[in-house]
Amino acid sequence: MTNYIGPKEILAKKKKYIMPCLGHFYQNPPEFVKGRMQYLYDSTGKEYLDLFAGVSVINCGHCNPEITKAVCAQVNDLQHVCNIYLTENFVNLAEKLAQITPGTLQKSFFCSTGTEANEGALLLAQLYTGNNEFIGLRHGLHGRTKLTMSLTGISMWRTDPHPVGGIHFAPNPNCYRCPLKKHYPECDLECANMLEDIISYATADKVAAFIAEPIQGNGGIIVPPKGYFKRVKEILAKHHILLIVDEVQTGFARTGKMFAIENFDTTPDIMTMAKALGNGAPISAFIARPEIADIYVKPGASTLGGNPVSTAAGIAVVKYITEHNLMENARQRGAQLKKGLQDIQRNHPLIGDVRGLGLMVGAELVNKDKSPAADKLDKIVEQMKDDGFIIGKNGIARNVLAFQPPLVINENDINNMLEALESAIKKYE
Incomplete structure (x- = not known):
């Protein structure tokens, strides 16, 4: 058996050598050393069912044999030359993305992180429109660079003490905790309608784009009402403002569609993606309609963006999702998970709300007065x-259980988790 240094020594080294901004889950965290599809293993050999997938990264499962084989084959042939030289995977993955993304999105720019992709999408919107203002959503999260952090509507993730100007925030469509104190559908989507006022009265009429996650992940798995994005798109079109959809956490079959925005019958002008595209390999992209993309003519490159290894992973991911019908599994297992959580909720009011699409589900825990x-x-x-189950947590008050497992999870896995969760709730409610 391999000798691992163990959690205690890792925490000691982390404290000495890693910047303190990086926290960790758990009072007594394990050291993970191995992964196999929906399971993780720690340094003692203990097995865990992973229900968070590295925050929606490992959609196809840990160390998926088919994806690992493609990555290893590419590493043995060619690892890197930079995208200023010609390689085949680079254009083949771009072609695949044009085929599977909604509407007429066609031309991609590859980079390495979701933050980079969002930053690039925002730049492209500025180039195309000639405008420099942006609108984001309260409780949205878009990255850790200066601009993406300034567009993040969660204070705990806004480290920069001097945010970028020209940014405005719209109320997010949280029907459980409506920021406008209204009720759907009687509200007539007032949170979307408020965009009109924000554009007309809060901006200098120089808005390049509105950026939003189709489902807010870190914000607490916030799912908008069905007609929300359609209404938003109508308002934006009236003012010649682009819609950027951030699919970094929601993309690649997570919600039962290849991309979450497809659940809302709306087509973005620019879309960003990362995380699950590489199933653990660092890759991201932003993709746009040709007439928007073609404005980007000044030299631009990303040294590691679209490198042969990461793009090999991306091609294998799209192939695996399609051939193994992960969208359907996300729909079926997601319905099972939501029903199971709602069954627990009926007997345990500690669960105030259950929400989500596919295998992106949140359970908000509340006290009797609905406080987090x-x-x-x-x-x-x-x-x-x-008990052997890895569950995420998110939400503005960090009171939402986040279920974003590998999309290869099975029926027994979810039943076992639900049984353990009800026992844990009984213990601590």
Whole structure:
């Protein structure tokens, strides 16, 4: 058996050598050393069912044999030359993305992280429109660079003490905790309608784009009402403002569609993606309609963007999702997961709300007065880890259990988790 240094030594080295901004889950965190599809293994050999997938990264499963084979074959042939030289995977993956993305999105720019992709999409919107203002959503999260951090509507992720100007925020479509104190559908999508006022009165009429996640991940798995994005797109079109959809966390079959925005019958002008595109390999992209993309003519490159290895992973990911029908599995297992959580909710009011699409599901924990029960969530997540289940947490108050497992998860996996979760809730409610 391999000798691992173990959690205690890792934490000591982390404290000494890693910047303190990087936290970690759990009071007693394990050291993960191995992954096989929907399962993780720690340094003691203990098995865990992974229900977070590295925050929607490992959609096709840990160390997926088919994807690993493609990556290893590419590493043995050619690892890197930079995208200023010609390689085949680079254009073949771009062609695939044009085929599977909605509408007439066609031309891609490859980079390495979701932050980079969002930054590039925002730049492209500025180049195309000639405008320099942006509108984001409260409780959205788009990255850690200066511009993407300034467009992030969650204070805990806005480290920069001097954010970029010209940024405005619209209320997010959270029907459980409506920022406008209204109720759907009687509200007539007032959160979307407010965009009209924001554009007309809060901006200098120089808005390049509105950027939003189709489902807010870090914001607490916030799913908009069905007609929300259609209404938004109508308002934006009236003012010649582009719609950028951030699919970094929601893309690649996670919600039962290849991309989450397809659930809302709306086509973005620019779309970003990362995370699951590489199934663990660092790759991201932004893709746009040709008439928008073709404005980007000044020299632009990303040294590691679209490198042969990452693009080999991307091609294998798209192939695996399609051939193994992961969208259908996400729909079926997601319905099972939501129903199971709702069944628990009926007997345990600690779960205030269950929401999500496909295998992107959140369960918001609340006290009797509907205030966030973050302290109880921490205890439940710790207990579930001890019982062999890895669950995420998010939300503005960090009181939402986040279920974003590998899309290869099966029926028994979810039933076993639900049984353990109800026991943990009974213990700490």
